Amino acid sequence: MKDDPTLPRQPRLRAWFPGGSLLWPLAGLGALLLFNLVFATGFFRLELRDGHVYGTLVDILNQGSKAMLLSIGMTLVIASGGVDLSVGSLMAISGAVAATAVAKGTVPFGAAVGAALAAGGFAGLCNGFLVAVVRIQPIVATLILMVAGRGIAMLLTDGQIVTFEHPAFVFLGNGHLAGLPFTLFLVLLSLGATALVMRRTAAGLFLESVGDNERAAALCGISGTRVKLWVYAFSGLCAALAGLVATSNVKAADSSRVGEMMELDAIFAVVVGGTSLTGGRFTLLGSLIGAILIQTLTTTLYNLGLEPAIAPVPKAIVVVGVCLLQSSRFRGELSGWLRSRRAAA
């Protein structure tokens, strides 16, 4: 459908990342950066320190990498018409698996990472089973692991914070490649691979059709069950990867706190990015921008030196603002109101 020769040729990037308009999330991000350009000194300062780029912008990309990884998986889940609340807890499980394995010192690093990813993928598959086969509402189905998952992680770490100094594991979340954080490459690789599978094979089309109208998709011979199973498993895998990064970041598996509330950040990133919660069309690039937007917002608030107790208020204002801009209805009302004012004047 997308390669229909009768349609005008789209620019290359748009062909790879179709979906909603990227204009509004980009506008929100731009406004935030503009605010920092005016009010925050040194926000855009970058320098080379110890052979890598050092600055607030790099921090935003590095700290935001967890939300970005989560949002990739979350985009697909939301496109299928569901939602995955368990990702934060799955991060804790994956971190706990890898950290306990590495801390023992007998398991090779590759196996520890493999086990963590497998745990996340399997947990995601369980979510998928509940949603697709047992047909439990996605919010309820994934709520189970959101709650129980953290308990499983605590069980693995015995309720303690497991620390480690394994060089390869520490590199994962703190290392640099060509002067940039390694996590950035991890995100780009995951995004590229996902976009490749979604847009260069029929998978993306299957997913959008299932999310849009599962019955119609079934009549076309697309199994909604199978699509959903894989989508949740993939989300679990992304969460496991994000969990590895978060755990590596602080060189400790903090089962009770890692990934806490991250599911909401991921959902927010996807929604702000322009993917509708009702399912169907999705935009991976939009979600990525949404994730960067949240992290920029968080970092901006640290930088402003606001009283921590009131920091959530400006955050909420920006979130509401960007969400309103996303709504074409609101934009229509706003422009209508502006026009009538101009006519009155």
Add this chain to the structure above:
Amino acid sequence: MNRMKSNAPHPTVRTTLTPGFLGTLSLTLALLLPLMLTAPAARAAARTKPLTVGFAQVGAESAWRTAETESIKGEASKRGITLKFSDAQGKQENQIKAVRGFIAQGVDAIILAPVVETGWEPVLRDAKRARIPVVLVDRGIKVSDDSLFATLIASDFIAEGRMAAEWLSRKLNGKGNIVELQGTPGAAPAIDRKKGFEAGIASAPGLKIIASQSGDFRRATGKEVMEALLKKHGTEIQAVYAHNDDMAIGAIQAIEESGRKPGSEVVVVSIDGVRGAFESMVAGKLNCTVECNPLLGPLAYDAVEKAVAGEKLPRKTVVPDRVYEQSTARASIGSRQY
């Protein structure tokens, strides 16, 4: 298993099913009606069976908290007290539900580690009406009526903040720029450790807090905030004061990544005294920690037993705290219980 259960969506209350449990239960039911009509003192005198105590814990967010939970659980089994444990996962509404649950089950006393200072009046009034004494541990609350709780067993957070300030003032010779990493906004230790620290540095006008942000008592957030503040203030920062050890450990990582040396170029002081802090001190990265003793079990049950017996308790029992420095860390790390 216990942990999994304690992470259920609503705080679940765990009862140990001993063989005598059913017997105790029927006995309790039989005794319940007349007991409700008698005075608490008479009620205590009539008791021959072991106490049942409900413990509404905040969660398991840090090593300190886990140590406190272990202490209260361990001391209960040592004294033959039946403990009903609830983990609120850091949420006040879960704690309120747990306390309501304890009241409904007719426990003899409730131990509460309040997550925030405010909003406790209605549920504590319910407890008072049911004549169940409530012993607060480790954090204070704000209520209009002081008789709503039996006593508070806690470290003096203000004193802890002041001790940290005094130590830092000596270390920096009364001059320097400090970054403060606050705890969760609204939590008593965050408020008091800030207050105490500010009071402590007031006598040294050369000491200045140039930034103060919340790290939410978390390692990851402590690191994230410190990264941002290092970008903003750079080499102006001479010291970091963190409201707990976990945030300090996160901040230390951020300082190291910025190319400066925590422990020497940037002085780091925190509060709690968990094992990780001692390890950091031995490694020369953390300068000092003010211990906040989490082993409250014995003191808590002493208070519970007195309160149930109808004795009048002091409003507050202060748990003694002390300062640990790098020089003493190596010697004491082996004897740490948490």
